Amino acid sequence: MAMSFHFHPLAASRVHFSPLPFAAAAGAPSPSSSVAIAAHHQHGRRRFSAIVATAAAASAATTEFDFKAYMGERAVAVNRALDAALHDAMRYALLAGGKRVRPALCLAACAVVGGPEPWAMPAAAAVEMVHTMSLVHDDLPCMDDDDLRRGKPTCHVVYGEPIAVLAGDALLSLSFHHMASVGSYPPDVDPEKHPARVVRAIGELARCIGSEGLVAGQVVDLEMTGTSETVPLERLEYIHLHKTAALLEASVVIGAIIGGGTDEQIERLRKYARSIGLLFQVVDDILDVTKSSEELGKTAGKDLASDKTTYPKLLGLEKSREFAEELLSDAVEQLACFDKEKAAPLLHLANYIAHRQN
Amino acid sequence: MAMSFHFHPLAASRVHFSPLPFAAAAGAPSPSSSVAIAAHHQHGRRRFSAIVATAAAASAATTEFDFKAYMGERAVAVNRALDAALHDAMRYALLAGGKRVRPALCLAACAVVGGPEPWAMPAAAAVEMVHTMSLVHDDLPCMDDDDLRRGKPTCHVVYGEPIAVLAGDALLSLSFHHMASVGSYPPDVDPEKHPARVVRAIGELARCIGSEGLVAGQVVDLEMTGTSETVPLERLEYIHLHKTAALLEASVVIGAIIGGGTDEQIERLRKYARSIGLLFQVVDDILDVTKSSEELGKTAGKDLASDKTTYPKLLGLEKSREFAEELLSDAVEQLACFDKEKAAPLLHLANYIAHRQN
Numbered sequence: 001m002a003m004s005f006h007f008h009p010l011a012a013s014r015v016h017f018s019p020l021p022f023a024a025a026a027g028a029p030s031p032s033s034s035v036a037i038a039a040h041h042q043h044g045r046r047r048f049s050a051i052v053a054t055a056a057a058a059s060a061a062t063t064e065f066d067f068k069a070y071m072g073e074r075a076v077a078v079n080r081a082l083d084a085a086l087h088d089a090m091r092y093a094l095l096a097g098g099k100r101v102r103p104a105l106c107l108a109a110c111a112v113v114g115g116p117e118p119w120a121m122p123a124a125a126a127v128e129m130v131h132t133m134s135l136v137h138d139d140l141p142c143m144d145d146d147d148l149r150r151g152k153p154t155c156h157v158v159y160g161e162p163i164a165v166l167a168g169d170a171l172l173s174l175s176f177h178h179m180a181s182v183g184s185y186p187p188d189v190d191p192e193k194h195p196a197r198v199v200r201a202i203g204e205l206a207r208c209i210g211s212e213g214l215v216a217g218q219v220v221d222l223e224m225t226g227t228s229e230t231v232p233l234e235r236l237e238y239i240h241l242h243k244t245a246a247l248l249e250a251s252v253v254i255g256a257i258i259g260g261g262t263d264e265q266i267e268r269l270r271k272y273a274r275s276i277g278l279l280f281q282v283v284d285d286i287l288d289v290t291k292s293s294e295e296l297g298k299t300a301g302k303d304l305a306s307d308k309t310t311y312p313k314l315l316g317l318e319k320s321r322e323f324a325e326e327l328l329s330d331a332v333e334q335l336a337c338f339d340k341e342k343a344a345p346l347l348h349l350a351n352y353i354a355h356r357q358n
Numbered sequence: 359m360a361m362s363f364h365f366h367p368l369a370a371s372r373v374h375f376s377p378l379p380f381a382a383a384a385g386a387p388s389p390s391s392s393v394a395i396a397a398h399h400q401h402g403r404r405r406f407s408a409i410v411a412t413a414a415a416a417s418a419a420t421t422e423f424d425f426k427a428y429m430g431e432r433a434v435a436v437n438r439a440l441d442a443a444l445h446d447a448m449r450y451a452l453l454a455g456g457k458r459v460r461p462a463l464c465l466a467a468c469a470v471v472g473g474p475e476p477w478a479m480p481a482a483a484a485v486e487m488v489h490t491m492s493l494v495h496d497d498l499p500c501m502d503d504d505d506l507r508r509g510k511p512t513c514h515v516v517y518g519e520p521i522a523v524l525a526g527d528a529l530l531s532l533s534f535h536h537m538a539s540v541g542s543y544p545p546d547v548d549p550e551k552h553p554a555r556v557v558r559a560i561g562e563l564a565r566c567i568g569s570e571g572l573v574a575g576q577v578v579d580l581e582m583t584g585t586s587e588t589v590p591l592e593r594l595e596y597i598h599l600h601k602t603a604a605l606l607e608a609s610v611v612i613g614a615i616i617g618g619g620t621d622e623q624i625e626r627l628r629k630y631a632r633s634i635g636l637l638f639q640v641v642d643d644i645l646d647v648t649k650s651s652e653e654l655g656k657t658a659g660k661d662l663a664s665d666k667t668t669y670p671k672l673l674g675l676e677k678s679r680e681f682a683e684e685l686l687s688d689a690v691e692q693l694a695c696f697d698k699e700k701a702a703p704l705l706h707l708a709n710y711i712a713h714r715q716n
Binding site for chain 1: 557576
């Protein structure tokens with residue numbers, strides 16, 4: 001019976017698809033103490049095993065058979081719990097039917113600078129993990145307290161608050177792990193050839209999350225929510241630029257970095273991304289006013305109900321739509337210097353963001 | 359008046375030490391609408407400004423002077439809130455007097471393989487950020503619900519639950535940002551020379567957090583807490599290997615990677631780290647039984663009170679101490695092949711972990 005506590009690079013998926021160490025021990029009982037084997041494998045030395053096995057035997061001496069059975073039952077239960085809780089929570093949140101706008105932007109940005117799209121796939125997955133993590137944490141009872149997301153109950157509603165916090169943490173670390181691991185890349189590409197690109201891309205991703213990105217936006221957003229006072233437009237913009245635009249910008253820029261874009265190309269694409277980032281939020285605000293919950297897959301009119309400041313509230317619906325068109329044309333302008341065919345996905349993504357109905 | 363929404367690499371510290379964009383706007387009122395300037399700077403185009411300025415003027419038309427004053431007051435208040443909340447929460451948690459064992463291990467591992475210690479300083483800071491983040495989230499009311507940490511009220515007690523969640527997220531992303539940024543490294547070292555080492559180190563760091571590390575340990579720990587049943591030793595070990603040993607292992611391994619250690623050296627140091635990782639927890643359990651809250655700087659006897667399974671409970675105090683000595687000698691054995699002088703810090707760190715009194 002092979003039993004190991006080693007930290008394997010693929011353990012995240014292994015934990016999910018194969019029995020946990022203690023479950024394996026329970027499933028294949030052995031005459032020798034599984035505790036001793038664990039200690040032996042962990043430390044590679046017999047004398048640890050001896051101490052631990054002696055102690056375990058002593059504590060289980062009166063009811064040895066029951067102890068093992070008990071261990072087996074509990075192991076299976078914990079295995080199921082871990083599986084159902086953490087991994088399913090991550091999977092649930094990740095696969096709840098998002099539109100995958102950020103990954104698409106990342107792949108399209110890689111392609112527009114001439115990079116092979118598969119190179120950007122780990123980064124594309126990573127930005128969606130970060131996005132999902134921010135949704136899971138923002139929806140928490142102590143934050144926005146949202147029950148519905150993408151038409152489904154939110155993560156903490158299904159799995160509880162502790163697991164939702166931890167699933168967010170795990171998704172955040174998984175995003176960096178995914179980008180940094182050779183194993184994430186398709187076999188025909190060699191990310192180790194371009195480690196400097198990977199480091200730079202990881203820096204961009206990390207930057208858009210913390211106190212210059214998602215988290216900063218959420219902090220100011222929390223400050224503003226619940227106050228009946230009107231939020232000035234510039235603070236609204238601060239929130240959106242951090243909560244929404246920062247990650248959209250990172251998605252595009254990371255794709256361009258991985259694809260080997262020049263600094264000039266990267267900066268053009270950064271401008272493109274900033275415009276569509278703000279555009280994304282203006283359109284979100286418009287949809288919240290004009291669409292039903294069913295059409296949106298989330299609670300509609302929530303911004304109005306919670307007295308949240310939105311673009312339509314500050315500018316009116318017509319001016320908001322005009323503003324959206326301006327942002328769209330500004331984004332499109334940045335694509336002019338790229339090959340028309342290669343820039344088509346980014347062009348259409350901008351149009352999609354501007355004119356989407358949910 | 360320069361006003362910018364650009365995402366500056368140093369914005370995290372700038373936000374803390376200088377006024378926020380909207381605070382700056384409020385502090386230096388200008389005849390032109392600050393909203394228009396923001397839009398102009400953001401998009402570099404006049405026609406956005408025109409739309410936004412018109413709308414802002416319309417909404418503020420009746421009470422223009424009051425509106426500006428109001429904006430100023432609110433901006434200052436929000437600035438203070440952001441500062442006091444997010445950054446102070448991060449700073450509070452980070453600088454609450456930890457023993458810095460993990461950073462010390464990281465630096466010592468870099469040195470033992472012959473690397474210049476300053477190269478590992480960003481990584482050393484990063485592992486402490488990750489450690490602090492895990493403490494902040496584990497202490498949350500929905501998790502272990504701990505009020506006291508390192509002798510001080512925990513982060514959420516001081517700043518509230520939402521800020522504690524977000525401060526943890528920000529610390530986690532900051533750790534990766536710090537490792538990936540050229541600016542983190544001393545001017546006399548060039549991390550860009552060794553981007554492959556940085557990528558590999560980032561992968562190690564990310565791996566020890568999620569579903570193979572801290573988070574996995576916390577999930578199983580939560581499962582176990584509150585049950586009056588005895589936790590089998592192997593599951594206790596699973597928790598500790600994930601909650602404690604994984605990050606200690608990463609700290610050492612990352613230092614060795616950045617320092618340019620060979621694969622063989624790195625694997626030896628990994629074994630050293632695993633032994634002291636488990637040792638760390640065994641000693642923690644022993645101290646919880648034998649010391650007062652005042653001596654520990656955290657609630658003593660909590661494990662017993664909460665029916666938490668510990669090594670002393672499972673093995674008895676004497677066997678636990680014996681086990682600790684075995685782990686120590688195993689760790690020390692791994693250092694035999696390194697230069698004695700260079701290995702001295704790692705040797706003394708192992709002794710410190712084994713014989714510390716809090």
